[in-house]
Amino acid sequence: MGALDRAYRKARFFVRRVTSFDRERVVQFARQSARLSKAPLWWVTLDMAWCAVRYEATFENYSEWDFRILSGRERSTYMTDPKSFHLSRRLNDDAVRAAFDDKIEFAGRFQGELGREWIDIRSASDDDLAAFLSRHDRVITKDPSGVGGNGIQIRDSADLGTAADARRTLTDAGQVLAEQLIVQHEDMARLYPGSVNSLRVVAYRDPDDEVHILAAVLKIGNGGIIDNFSNGGMYTMLGDDGRALHPASDEEGHAFAVHPSTGVEITGYQVPLFDEVKALVDTLARRVPEMPYIGWDIAITPDGPVVIEGNHNSGVFQSKPSVSGIRQGLLPRYRAAMRF
Structure with a gap:
């Protein structure tokens, strides 16, 4: 350019x-x-x-x-959201974006890596929906096009009533995707049990077929049922070994060396099964070659990591200098991997 x-x-x-x-x-x-x-x-x-x-x-x-x-x-040295957006538009194929924008389409495409049961309220029969709800005491319902954690709710299956009642309630709410709740690894739950504490792993698959991890982030809930930064959660950056590099921070700029609810120390926290996380991201990145630049949301269950969703216009995560003492961003790392 x-x-x-x-x-x-x-x-x-x-x-x-x-x-x-x-x-x-x-x-x-x-x-x-x-x-x-x-x-x-x-x-x-x-x-x-x-x-x-x-x-x-x-x-x-x-x-x-x-x-x-x-x-x-x-x-x-800082990668910014607009710079990341430009890269996403240049590198990712517009024709395939719908597979990431629609959570139902994403679930179908990445069924093998989801690690949980799901159902499309719009197309499921009453018998299939009733059977799904009978298998799961609680479910998470989602707006397939929702972003930033919006349009997500955890519901007791018994409160949804019959299949017809459930279909009407969820359709009216726009939450036509229902999923089995993820049970997270006990070490992840120890941080904060009120939400699934996930990872955002931003990856790039280069023309030589090598997958680069550009950023790995530990997202932690704090008072809500989701861990999103824009919904009260916090995050900290991870090293290449999956260990938290510094305290977490929230959208208001507050620093948390220990979690205020659980007292668990965040600085130095070791994410479990991190080698398996990297292996999963490598597999995911090769599944859609038309979309080489994706931010993958990963949950870690007792049986291993699973994918939550993929973000073709991934937000940017970097260390906050006043919290971490790190005064260099990730733009050089992006440039080295993407050769721009």
């Missing part, structure tokens, strides 16, 4: 940010950054705008990775 193309892309991104300006959100992120550096709010806001142009960093990226306290050289 030439310099003119890069300049155009950055200018277009900045214009989009300005036209979609959400003053309340911008002020929220600016205040978080101002508290960190003691800089005036107006100065932080101007710096956020500058980083949107210079580094293609969203206002959320600026706050999440403490850009306010980083030097220009350090800022330039």
